[in-house]
Amino acid sequence: xxxxxxxxxxxxxxxxxxxxxxxxxxxxxxxxxxxxxxxxxxxxxxxxxxxxxxxxxxxxxxxxxxxxxxxxxxxxxxxxxxxxxxxxxxxxxxxxxxxxxxxxxxxxxxxxxxxxxxxxxxxxxxxxxxxxxxxxxxxxxxxxxxxxxxxxxxxxxxxxxxxxxxxxxxxxxxxxxxxxxxxxxxxxxxxxxxxxxxxxxxxxxxxxxxxxxxxxxxxxxxxxxxxxxxxxxxxxxxxxxxxxxxxx
Numbered sequence: 001x002x003x004x005x006x007x008x009x010x011x012x013x014x015x016x017x018x019x020x021x022x023x024x025x026x027x028x029x030x031x032x033x034x035x036x037x038x039x040x041x042x043x044x045x046x047x048x049x050x051x052x053x054x055x056x057x058x059x060x061x062x063x064x065x066x067x068x069x070x071x072x073x074x075x076x077x078x079x080x081x082x083x084x085x086x087x088x089x090x091x092x093x094x095x096x097x098x099x100x101x102x103x104x105x106x107x108x109x110x111x112x113x114x115x116x117x118x119x120x121x122x123x124x125x126x127x128x129x130x131x132x133x134x135x136x137x138x139x140x141x142x143x144x145x146x147x148x149x150x151x152x153x154x155x156x157x158x159x160x161x162x163x164x165x166x167x168x169x170x171x172x173x174x175x176x177x178x179x180x181x182x183x184x185x186x187x188x189x190x191x192x193x194x195x196x197x198x199x200x201x202x203x204x205x206x207x208x209x210x211x212x213x214x215x216x217x218x219x220x221x222x223x224x225x226x227x228x229x230x231x232x233x234x235x236x237x238x239x240x241x242x243x244x245x246x247x248x
Contacts, residue, residue, distance in 0.1 A: 001230065002055070004178035006030055006155050009224050010051040012040050014073055023073060024229050026182050027055060028155050028175070034061040035154060037173060037182055038068055038226060041076035042138060045084065048077060064090040064144075066152075068184030069167040070100035070107055071201075072137060074226070079138040092144045092152070094162060097169025103139035108167055108203060146171065161215070165208025166197055172215070179221040181235075186211060189228030194238045196246050198227070209246045215239050 001009045008027040013020060025048070026037040034057050040048060049059050062085060067075055070093075078101075082089065091101075099105040146152070148162030156177030163172045163186040173182040186208065188195050197208040216239060223231040223239075231238065 003222055003224065003230065004175075004180055007175060007178055007180055008051075008055040008057070009230055010048070010055075011229070012044055012047050012051065014041050021227070022229070024224060024226050026224055027052060027057060028158070029055075029057045029061065030155060032061060033063050033154070034058075035064045035066060036062060036081070037066045038074040038184070039065060039077040039081055041073050043080075044077045045080035048081070059084070062089060064092060064154075066092040066158075066171075066173065067097070067101060067140075067142075068172065068182070068226070069093075069170040070097045071167065071185065072107070072110065074184070075101055075138060075140070077138070078140040082140060090143045091140050092146055093142045094147065094160075094169035094171050095145045096164065097167055098142045098145060100167075100169075101140055101142055103137070107137065109201070159218075161218075163208070163211035163214065165204045165206070165211050166202045170211070174218050174220070179219055181215060181218065181220045181223045183215075183223060183225050185226055187223070187225050189223065189225040189231050192231050192233055194223055194225070194231050194235065194242055195228070196242060212239075212246070213243055216243060 003009050006029050010025045010027055012023050014023045025040055028035045052059050093101055100107050146160045150160040152158040159174040161172040163170050166185045172184055172186050188198050199205055202208045220235045223235050
């Protein structure tokens with residue numbers, strides 16, 4: 001779905017442990033360069049390529065991936081992307097999530113002990129898929145470390161907003177040219193309505209709610225939530241009301 005000039009919200013179907021939902025990586029591009037924000041679950045390279053082709057953006061133009069955080073549904077296809085590109089693209093992430101993305105630390109959520117406990121109670125067919133996905137996590141070298149306030153010099157400027165809580169190194173992105181906010185999992189949405197962080201998937205809700213307050217410093221016309229998709233109706237007002245509700 002085209003969100004603005006040079007901004008495409010991809011729609012990929014995710015199926016994990018019998019649960020199916022849509023996820024929304026974001027494709028940023030111009031005539032010569034493309035950047036992906038998050039890369040779905042393992043095994044979604046062909047779906048990503050097909051979505052880029054549908055948007056009229058050659059996969060050959062992909063020059064970087066920005067990872068909002070370490071979770072498997074955001075980093076899952078990173079190794080496949082890097083393999084096809086011969087490793088010749090940059091991977092951006094925050095320093096706090098870097099060791100998890102690179103495999104030097106166990107993930108904050110769904111670490112090996114937790115996964116093995118879950119697998120023990122699964123039906124055999126479902127267990128096989130979960131083992132392949134969760135016990136062999138992809139890793140990637142983070143080549144570019146970003147921090148709060150970093151402005152990436154692409155497509156009119158991409159401002160990095162450090163939004164920890166969902167993970168220690170979670171980031172969101174503000175696209176200056178189109179006034180679009182890419183939240184990663186700092187927020188979720190439903191039917192165009194901005195909701196707060198998903199409490200079940202957010203280890204530090206207090207920090208996540210505090211992080212969300214940073215969005216009030218930006219003039220936002222559109223929000224892309226990885227889970228829930230596009231919100232474009234009175235977004236600034238929605239965010240102010242949500243912040244007030246969550247901090248009461």
